[in-house]
Amino acid sequence: MATLFSAAYTTMLVRFLICVAVNWFIIDRLYYSKSKRRDFFFTFMLISIAIFFIVYFMIFVLEDMKGKTSMGIGIGLFGIFSIMRYRTDAMPVREMTYLFLIICLSVVNALAVNMTYPELLLTNLIVVVCVWLCEQKLRVRSSKIIQYDRIELIKPERREELLADLEQRTGLKIQKVEVGGIDFLRDTAVLRITYQGEETLPNEVNEQFLITKSQWKESV
Numbered sequence: 001m002a003t004l005f006s007a008a009y010t011t012m013l014v015r016f017l018i019c020v021a022v023n024w025f026i027i028d029r030l031y032y033s034k035s036k037r038r039d040f041f042f043t044f045m046l047i048s049i050a051i052f053f054i055v056y057f058m059i060f061v062l063e064d065m066k067g068k069t070s071m072g073i074g075i076g077l078f079g080i081f082s083i084m085r086y087r088t089d090a091m092p093v094r095e096m097t098y099l100f101l102i103i104c105l106s107v108v109n110a111l112a113v114n115m116t117y118p119e120l121l122l123t124n125l126i127v128v129v130c131v132w133l134c135e136q137k138l139r140v141r142s143s144k145i146i147q148y149d150r151i152e153l154i155k156p157e158r159r160e161e162l163l164a165d166l167e168q169r170t171g172l173k174i175q176k177v178e179v180g181g182i183d184f185l186r187d188t189a190v191l192r193i194t195y196q197g198e199e200t201l202p203n204e205v206n207e208q209f210l211i212t213k214s215q216w217k218e219s220v
């Protein structure tokens with residue numbers, strides 16, 4: 001009696017379960033626990049699943065088309081990493097990094113045909129540990145973009161007055177101020193402030209001055 005699934009397909013399913021479990025742990029326990037962004041949680045998980053199956057079936061279909069495997073893999077991987085453009089608004093750097101990581105893990109797990117399960121698990125574990133260490137040790141300093149109206153205080157010799165005014169108006173303990181563009185017609189300047197404070201949830205509109213079309217649609 002013929003078996004329901006071939007040995008190769010069963011092996012693929014096991015590697016798929018490993019891929020999903022590892023990606024879920026990274027997204028849920030390391031990314032989502034700090035960001036609380038359910039939209040990116042949804043995107044990361046579905047992209048990881050789609051990338052795994054695309055890479056796996058692309059390779060094994062192309063194996064039957066002799067001589068075209070390497071070219072097909074190259075074209076396929078180029079298309080996969082072009083998915084980094086999969087967004088309407090600009091994606092924050094942290095989310096972009098996690099998306100790149102999830103895509104890479106999905107590709108690795110799909111291609112790891114000649115690796116044993118312990119080797120595959122160890123490879124995934126190394127990635128998870130590296131992400132955890134970066135989240136624990138490399139904390140991002142809190143910063144904010146401000147349109148500032150008292151441009152007479154942006155002079156280097158009046159830096160103390162500038163800091164005092166910003167702290168009084170924002171209520172933040174400011175550690176660093178960077179001066180950007182200056183608009184003399186409107187008497188305004190763009191400042192980036194770095195401030196001291198407890199770690200808070202990421203603010204999606206922290207460096208945004210205008211409401212985008214997608215945000216209007218989400219609020220309706």
